[in-house]
Amino acid sequence: MNEHGQEVSLKVAVVGILHETNTFAPGLTGLDDFTGEWIAGKEAFYARYEGTRTSMGGVIAKARELGIELIPGLYAAATPSGMVAAGAMETLMGEVLRSVDRTADAVIVIMHGAMVAEHIPDVEGEFLERLRGMVGYGLPVAMTLDLHGNISRRMVELADIIVGYDTYPHVDMFERAEEALELLWRTARGQIRPVRALAQPAMLVVPQAMLTEQGAMRELMEEAFALEKLPGVLNVTVAGGFPYSDVPDAGMAFVVTTDNDLPLAERSAEWLSELARSRKEKFAVRFVTPEDAVRLALAEQEGPIVLTEGSDNVGGGSPGDATHLLALLVDPQVPALVVIRDVEAVAAAFRAGIGGMFETDVGGKSDTLHGCPVRLHGKVRTLFDGIYRHVGPYMTGQLADMGHTAVVECGKLTVVLTEKRQAPWDLGHVRSVGLWPADFHIIVVKSAIAWQTAFGPFAKKVIHVESPGCCTSNLHLLTYRLVRRPVYPL
Incomplete structure (x- = not known):
């Protein structure tokens, strides 16, 4: 019996490392970057995640339901960023592996699928191999992955169950974690014998083309859902892939898991892969220059108009301080909102204090690719510690931390300056500092698609902007060395 009076049907260990690695982003990701979400042990895990719409929350809820x-x-x-330093990766992987309970009947691992270290191009595969070295190859292991994971054959061979998100923006990680744990439970009880097949169509797709509510990605998802209704099919995972990780397995992938029917899994995965290849042109997205984007936004009578600065997508590992759009909005004709990460500018705002005059260079400090610093003059309106909880459909209840945060008003331009990079996944991104999206005619988001869970209900029009950056939509501008070729569109 557990503490809730339920008969315990299974003991399941849960661990995880989650990072989306942009190998083109400046700098290395170190161990300190993971300290903001470093949760160890049952008490801390439940306190942080119970009741949240996260993968971890889903695992907790399903475990309680099944008496696990x-x-x-x-x-x-850690927030998506550059390559993980070798030393940090070894320390992190070692700590997570040592935390796996050796008495467990099964293990569920929460990962992203696009994690890369200096010395390990396939971190998820390497982690599974080291885990198998500890627990053996007979213990059931399940893994949850992001829709943007780059899935390797090594991962598929080493995990009994792989379940990826079905949505982008990602609003189903709770449900997918529940699904993974239930399949793991059924496997451990001998009710099913999962076998898996992987198919890779050799396609690099930009995130803006992976919106699952429309277009080619929706068509693929609908076909996957239809396959899941077939007798013997346990799960179909459609991974759009992450084109900003230069690794051999980068790109779209399909994993079909069946109940001891490998030919069915192989046929189904390859059929989806062929379908994707036949529709590759449908993954094209129209982008405009920053100058045209601002001009088109100003021409609209009603806002908010969302300008997606996807080349500086914080959720894709970019530095969050690109100024290509900011430079065009220094003196806008209409109310405009920009969120930008700049530690020095935040410090200047805090020195000035609320109501104080602000004059400093903002942004463009990570490298030369994302623009030059822009001189801003204004007044400090708000100072904030930067911590809030998600209130929208993306990871509802999850804690977020922008670090010290300042709101500066520069005429009709409002700039939110953050100490830490924080993607605009939730309305709390601006609501926490007293701002409301409907008050602005132009909203600049450093995101590709995930911004919709925050600003989607307010947007009257969306304009995708192409500018230089490590998340550029023009993949020909990136220098790929490791990705397996041939691959579309390179």
Whole structure:
């Protein structure tokens, strides 16, 4: 019996490392970058995630429903960023592996699928191999992955169950974690014998083309859902892939898991892969220059008009301080909102204090690719510690931390300056500092698609902007060395 009076049907260890690695982004990701979400042990795990719409929250909820004794080890996550330093990766992987309870009947691992270290191009595959070295090859292991994971054959061979998100923006990680744990439970009880097949259509797709509510990606998802209704099919995972990780397995992938029917899994995965290849042209997205984007936004009578600065997509590992759009909005004719990460500018705002005059160079400090610093003059309106909880459909209840944050008003331009990079996944991104999206005619988001869970209900029009950056939509501008070729569109 567990603490809730339920008969324990299974003991399941849960651990995870989550990072989306942009190998083209400036700098390295170190161990300190994971300290903001470094949760170890049952008490801390439940306190942080119970009741949240996260993968971890889904695992907790399904474990309670099935009477599973959940044994949390270490879960660590960092905001998407550059390559993980070798030393940091070894320390992190070692700590997570040591936290796996050796008495467990099964293990569920929460990862992204596009994590890359200096010395390991396939971190998820390497982690599974080291885990198998500890627990053996007979213990059931399930893995949850982001829709933007780059899935390798090594991962598919080493995990009994792989379940990826079905939505972008990602609003179903709770449900997918529940699904993964239930399949793991059924496997451990001998009710099913999962086998898996992987198919890769050799396609690099930009995130803006992966919106699952429309277009080619929706068509693929609908076909996957139809396959899941076939007798013997346990799960179909459609991974759009992450084109900003230069690794051999970068790109779209399909994993079909069946109940001991490998030919069915192989046929189904390859059919989806052929379908994707036949529709590759449908993944094209129209982009405009920053100058045209601002001009088109100003021509609209009603806002908000959302300008997606996807080349500086914080959720894709970009530095969050690109100024290509900011430079064009220094003196806008209409109310405009820009969120930008700049540690020095935040410090200047805090020195000035609320109501104080602000004059400093903002943005463009990470490298030369994302623009030059822009001189701003204004008044400090708000100072904030930067911590809030998600209130929208994306990871509802999850804690977010922008670091020290300042709101500066520069005429009709409002700039939110953050100390830490924080993607605009939730309305709390601006609501926490007293701002409301409907008050602005132009909203600049450093995001590709995920911004919709925050600003989607307010947007009257969306304009995708193409500018230089490590998340550029023009993949020909990036220097790929490791990706397996031939691959579309390179």
